[in-house]
Amino acid sequence: MTTSSHNPALSLPGEHGELLHALGEQRALLLLTVRGITDAQAAQRTTVSELTLGGIIKHLARGERVWTQVMVRGDGELPQGMLEVDQYRMAEGETLAGLLEQYAAAAEGTERSVAAVADLGRSVPLPQSPWSPPETVHWSARRILLHLIRETAHHAGHADIIREALDGASTTAQR
Template sequence: MTTSSQTPAPFLPGERGELLHALAEQRALLLITVRGITDAQAAERTTVSELTLGGILKHLTRGEQVWTQIMAKGDGELPDGMLDMEQYRMVEGEALAELLEQYTAAAQRTEEFVATLPGLDQSVPLPKTPWSPPETVYWSARRILLHLIRETAQHAGHADIIREALDGASTTAQR
């Protein structure tokens, strides 16, 4: 995981290292976006969307936890909380510092788990969700990592828009 100084994760050789490095870079951009804000700002809606900076952090944390669990178990079962809508909201009593610690811990677990995989071609059955096709779908660990990169990049962009509407700051301006 990247730290507050935005240092990418230790680099592993090969494709695995490249994918983890790309994910770490997207995480670092997200962390720039939430730099210097208060708990109240992290919970504030600034667009017509329900998304908040704290909610995005919670969702990405849960996403890393869930996808790592899906790869680790490989049983096609739906992880607890995968469809919980509370993962998108920062609720009363939650603190940004706490959410950042949880995000850092989830990212570290993802990186540690991926480092132990025998290969990225490992095929994993996906859990059934309301939007899944009726047949079982399998993704490789590589595709799951690519999904995490895409999801993190997409939500880092959302976070940038929310932050800009919040106080005029943007990821680019804060670097």
Template sequence: MAFSLENPALSLPGERGELVHALAEQRELLLITVRGISDGQAAQRTTVSELTLGGIVNHLTQGERVWTQIMVKGDGELPEGMLDVEQYRMVEGDSIAGLLERYAAVARATEEAVAGLPDLDRRAPLPVTPWSPPEPEYWSARRILLHLIRETAQHAGHADIIREALDGANTTAQR
């Protein structure tokens, strides 16, 4: 399965374009780890962790969707599904192709949202969660994008380990 996320981010000017491009680069590294795998392989655990390649794609899709919603709405409301533990799994009926289609759609939505922001200094209150500090916390759109870059990079590394344990392939060999 050849799959690549389109990258209209390159047309965004300045810092906004640089951050969205950095996020797109991390997504591309993640996509290397799922090249040519079957649905069964995408759902297979290969380490002591519960994580699977499909589960990581599902989690990053859900995570990017909710963080983009937090960044755009700026209302402090907890986005639907943000605390859903099922986001870390590839559930019955999911296919890797379907997960990748949803990931690509979320990536496009994130890039469109960033393009539409008045500026990256726009601050949004974070939703209240069980681990929230007592005082409300606010993040700029910039910080949310940096969080998405970090989260995607971290999970791309996890995915690389999972893929290498699955069949010996890794992102270094597949570039």
């Protein structure tokens, strides 16, 4: 996974760099939750929730890919895979290492895409989904990036609880 000291996109000046740095911090906290676990542990449910550590990594990788497509394309089209419910589960044959590679690639794609957006205030039409209002909703590129930060932080909290229930490890003690 990338960090601000290794990725030129995160050293961008101004708002672009600040937002990418905030996203990178949330990713780093999330990655603490999967440090030192096996594939079986990554796929294991530890709470009443269906969420697993591997499923969270998979979901966030897909989320970064599809929201980056929404931001860059700006055509209001629904990216492939955006609404797939299987994005929350490790499929048979998937490995944590493979999911982490996908997440790192998605993160790098997000960072490159954000670096290429000249104006974070640019209005982007959101894709229609079954629960969307009938009118087209627009978000700024900035709001899409803020959504990715919020989504990553949200699921990092879930992952922390799942990891603690898994083996007692606390990411707060690992920082």
